[in-house]
Amino acid sequence: AQSVAQPEDQVNVAEGNPLTVKCTYSVSGNPYLFWYVQYPNRGLQFLLKYITGDNLVKGSYGFEAEFNKSQTSFHLKKPSALVSDSALYFCAVRDNDYKLSFGAGTTVTVRA
Amino acid sequence: EAQVTQNPRYLITVTGKKLTVTCSQNMNHEYMSWYRQDPGLGLRQIYYSMNVEVTDKGDVPEGYKVSRKEKRNFPLILESPSPNQTSLYFCASSLGPSSSPQHFGDGTRLSIL
Numbered sequence: 001a002q003s004v005a006q007p008e009d010q011v012n013v014a015e016g017n018p019l020t021v022k023c024t025y026s027v028s029g030n031p032y033l034f035w036y037v038q039y040p041n042r043g044l045q046f047l048l049k050y051i052t053g054d055n056l057v058k059g060s061y062g063f064e065a066e067f068n069k070s071q072t073s074f075h076l077k078k079p080s081a082l083v084s085d086s087a088l089y090f091c092a093v094r095d096n097d098y099k100l101s102f103g104a105g106t107t108v109t110v111r112a
Numbered sequence: 113e114a115q116v117t118q119n120p121r122y123l124i125t126v127t128g129k130k131l132t133v134t135c136s137q138n139m140n141h142e143y144m145s146w147y148r149q150d151p152g153l154g155l156r157q158i159y160y161s162m163n164v165e166v167t168d169k170g171d172v173p174e175g176y177k178v179s180r181k182e183k184r185n186f187p188l189i190l191e192s193p194s195p196n197q198t199s200l201y202f203c204a205s206s207l208g209p210s211s212s213p214q215h216f217g218d219g220t221r222l223s224i225l
Contacts, residue, residue: 004154034213043116043202043216044155090154098162098209099170100145102155 002027004093006103014111019081021106023074023091033074034092035065038105044090050074061085081110114139118203118217125193126225133188133220135203143209144186145170146178148199149219155202161186162209193224 003026013019025031032051036044048059055067065076074091091103116137125131137144145160147170157170161180175197177189186205190197201220206212 006154036216041218043204043218044214045216046213049213092155094209098143098160098168099157100214101157101171102147104152104154 141205
């Protein structure tokens, strides 16, 4: 069975500082990894995905994520956070099954 | 505009009264899915559908039904709602089940009294 862990419920950073949101996963086959963001009263929006290839994946709004197979991690990063990045972030994984498993989510707060 | 539309957005109802949450997508996507979001638990998949007339259980299917008679529609049915089904529900669609990102509706907040 596949699973996703987001070890931090909350991440607080100052605007302009680097932002990292952590994600580790467990799958039986090759992982398909995703990051989504959720703003208040809205559905989830796709940020980026890793399927195969380069371990550093670039996505929307200046976000990127690094796939690390040995550590089974897929951390989300942004070099310089903005106040508008404050939101709820979800990591998700799918393996050879068709089910998609989400982490519990990490609330990011960027203070001005 | 490409979108996934859910209705209603909010519903307060009572235990045992059957309800249906509709979901429609205009992107000709084959794969559709329903999730519930609960604090501290993230999103959990209820049911998914690979194509018309093909549905399968997710991680938390108990108490729910779905149907996929048309490609664009994927309604979620609660035959006899109970208070533990009070939650925020999301419908999503994608081109395929594997590598395609999912497009989400804006959610339906259900309160079962």
